[in-house]
Amino acid sequence: MSFRYPEDQQVSSEKFTRSEVEDFLYYEAQLLDAWKLEEWHDLFAEDGHYIVPSTDNPDGDLKMDLALIDDDMEGIRGRVQRLMSTYAHIENPRSRTRRMISNVRLWDHEDGELGVRCSVVVHRSRVPGTTSYVADVHYRLRKQDDSFKIAFKHAMLDHHTLRDVGGVLSIVL
């Protein structure tokens, strides 16, 4: 099965429960809302990848097309290093963010990884105003010890452009 949750079927995981996966997703959201970005970085597997496609090309070719964010672990490290510095001017002072996660669906991949799809709203508040990003987020998770590692996080924004949401995407979704 592809990395997408099938649109026309109802599937679930035989190995994992929704509540343990939700616990993990809520933990990730908690770290991001608290700006614990180094800890967030550690949630990824060594070959982890984080992608946000361009808003006009949500279903594009992940290998060839220009995305908004296309970070391998080196990229994620750079992003975290930048955002934790006081010289990331657009995030200084830092946005307050509040993530809402729902409609969590699971499915088992043949290779043992777990597919997860959820709907996410991230409210971002700054002195000049508040905006909200709405995204359809897919994960591939790998069980490790008593938690998970993120092998792949793919966040598709619903917005047709970033103009509706304050102009840029300077935070992690």
Add this chain to the structure above:
Amino acid sequence: MAGFAPESSRIPEVQRVDARETDYLRDERSPNKFLVHRKVFTDQQVFETERRKVFDKCWIYVGHESEIPKPGDFVAREIAGRPVLFTRNKDQEVRVLLNSCSHRGAEVCRERRGNQKRFRCFYHSWAFSNDGDLINMPDEGGFPEGFRKEDHGLAKPEQVDSYRGFVFATFNPEQEPLEEYLSDAKYYLDLTADQASGEQGMVVTRGTHEYSMRSNWKLLAENSSDGYHAIPVHKTYLDVQRSRGDDIAGHTEKDWKESHAFDLGNGHTVTVKRAPWGRPVARWTPSMGEDTKKTVERSHQRLIEAHGEERAEMISNLDFNMLIFPNLVLNNIMAVIIRTFYPNQPGHMNVTAFSLAPGDEDEPARRVRNESFLSFLGPAGLATPDDNEALESCQRGYEARPGECWSDVSRGMDKADPANWDELQMRTFWRRWDTLMGEEA
């Protein structure tokens, strides 16, 4: 690296350009001074006037031919505040049509891109060809005698023309031919187009960055080639590149080598240099990763084969930030970005940016390019969001003393050969803008 300096660069700016004092500019001599009145960023009247005198007069960038490769392909977008369809007809000709029905004005197309021969307006079902001709409508007999379909095509700009794949339109019947208008900017468009050694040439990749800034559009015209801000604003980018192994001093004169700023004529400007970052086309740096070294070297080799050592050296190593007046930025830096922007209020602009790449680039080469592009550029990149913040912060600051304050743009104005961290490029833009604003409409 010779051959890229225009004629104008032989004479220092303050000897070449006359002093002026207008409502908007103070361009003074002895002492040399260059001031821009801040009402140009906030005033509603200035905004209305520049729509007519700047955007309705100049050649405006529409798109790149590679975005519509096949007959019937189209892209819907806005240029100079107007919704247009950028199409290719069955004879392979490129068209620019105003996306507003000649009947009562509805958009004839509400998709963003696709391939179709006809555009049928959903309101009363008039149908237009991708040349803009009215083909048919329901109950044609009901229109009065003398009604001729050929009088009711979609409106078009006065002129459309292209140079090396870059398509421009103008709403000004008197506008000079595109090639004359582009003046010395053509040299740099050539350098960019020549990055592709394959038959397909350079192509705009899929994936568009459509974002916005709550600031005046002219601030982005300035910022896109402002070398002076690079170190303070983009420190996080430079720090990250340094931690990945690049040789970056974080010091202007050390990091930007062989730097010059040029006046290319008609308000177009360029800053050239050899910057501290890598270039996927031919300059590998450690931050790109060991595994990419061969891919970049192969690309360099192909350029030498196609263009010879000397030309290949220019294509490979000359970093430049160019502004084609009024609102097209072509930055050929850690990747090639095409960026256009248009104001919808004095304090707000929409920005659209594309990545331009060799059409025959394979997957590993494209990977290097995309990573290089996103390491700096784009509304979620490691640098561009801080430009947004700088410009928005200026715009908020203008409220402090509305109508009585001047911005200083005088850096390097008495130098014979100013660098990219000087401000000749911005003064060149401002003088052209001021001249157009002062002309009769």
